[in-house]
Amino acid sequence: MVNPTIQRRRLGNALRRAREAAGKTQDEAAVVIDAASSKVSRLELGQSGLRLTDLNLLIQLYGVPEEEAASMRELARAGRQRGRWSSYRNVVPDWFRAYLDLEGDASHIRWYQAEVIPGILQTEAYIRGLHATAQPRLEADDIDDQVAVRRTRQAILDQPDAPELHVILSESALRRNIGDAETMREQLLHVAKMSRRRNVRVQVFPFSAQTYETASFGFTILRFGDEATSDVIYVEDFIDAEYLDRRDAVRAYTRLWDRLIAAALGPVESRRLVQRLADELERPDT
Known part of the structure; x- marks a missing residue:
């Protein structure tokens, strides 16, 4: 099973690619999810998790196709699991x-x-x-x-x-x-x-x-x-x-x-x- 950190990183990469393909800036993404642009940067680096509600807002902003959007949602769910070193x-x-x-x-x-x-x-x-x-x-x-x-x-x-x-x-x-x-x-x-x-x-x-x-x-x-x-x-x-x-x-x-x-x-x-x-x-x- 791929660990949560890698899942978050994969999701972050997918979000960054989608944002760039849509011609949007991190500042524009931050406005949509009501956060600082630094948080968008951390999300794209896979350093923090993302709520599904915020993910859906970004998916809509970027115009992500449904099949790719479903994959992103699955990555977001996996990224919230506890890592193997929590003990x-x-x-x-x-x-x-x-x-x-x-x-x-x-x-x-x-x-x-x-x-x-x-x-x-x-x-x-x-x-x-x-x-x-x-x-x-x-x-x-x-x-x-x-x-x-x-x-x-x-x-x-x-x-x-x-x-x-x-x-x-x-x-x-x-x-x-x-x-x-x-x-x-x-x-x-x-x-x-x-x-x-x-x-x-x-x-x-x-x-x-x-x-x-x-x-x-x-x-x-x-x-x-x-x-x-x-x-x-x-x-x-x-x-x-x-x-x-x-x-x-x-x-x-x-x-x-x-x-x-x-x-x-x-x-x-x-x-x-x-x-x-x-x-x-x-x-x-x-």
């Missing part, structure tokens, strides 16, 4: 649950991470190390839930229709100590192992590479199917996140991604570096 509300904020739904249905995941190993590649000990010094401190049960969330996320890489995962890691993410030396060694070995999978590619952005000021933060590019027009950019900060699918934003982040690929070590070189750093952490014989 983890204690540790997963609303703005991140939306990302998890999108990640679970993506066909391609391109991920640049500057400071820590991406969650989809984290080991359990590393996860616990991350939260051991978190402020405010998490309860043991909440940390267990964090582990469960990441394990569930990671399971998508084992599915028959697993997404293509391409990760670029800053070298600082590999060298930043999380937990003890054995935790880091286990984590680095796991990254090296995962990089050998058919659907996983890992590259390292080394300290020796030219530094791009705009690459000092992490971001993720999600794609659904093979169409670049489906791309969504996810950018997270400490308390919130942005979901961008404007063409100019997608183009800008795609160009940045291409520059990072060009500056990063190749997959084989990257694996060797990760392995070497893991070997350096190996406990001496006693």
Whole structure:
């Protein structure tokens, strides 16, 4: 079953296409449903649900054919269902649950991470190390839930229709100590192992590479199917996140991604570096 977030996104795309085909602006649509134009923008990005009464008003404004209108109504009903991550509300904020739904249905995941190993590649000990010094401190049960969330996320890489995962890691993410030396060694070995999978590619952005000021933060590019027009950019900060699918934003982040690929070590070189750093952490014989 397709999750509600994807349904909302599909509906948003359909509404945007219908509005553009009708030659209407977001401001005109906002007047019809008695809302701010920013709400129309969020609807078209799939970031919020839509009442059927408002949907019918937009369908009428755009002159949508009945067969297409029926499909839109079905998407709106599905988009109001609770997502698969609702049971983890204690540790997963609303703005991140939306990302998890999108990640679970993506066909391609391109991920640049500057400071820590991406969650989809984290080991359990590393996860616990991350939260051991978190402020405010998490309860043991909440940390267990964090582990469960990441394990569930990671399971998508084992599915028959697993997404293509391409990760670029800053070298600082590999060298930043999380937990003890054995935790880091286990984590680095796991990254090296995962990089050998058919659907996983890992590259390292080394300290020796030219530094791009705009690459000092992490971001993720999600794609659904093979169409670049489906791309969504996810950018997270400490308390919130942005979901961008404007063409100019997608183009800008795609160009940045291409520059990072060009500056990063190749997959084989990257694996060797990760392995070497893991070997350096190996406990001496006693």
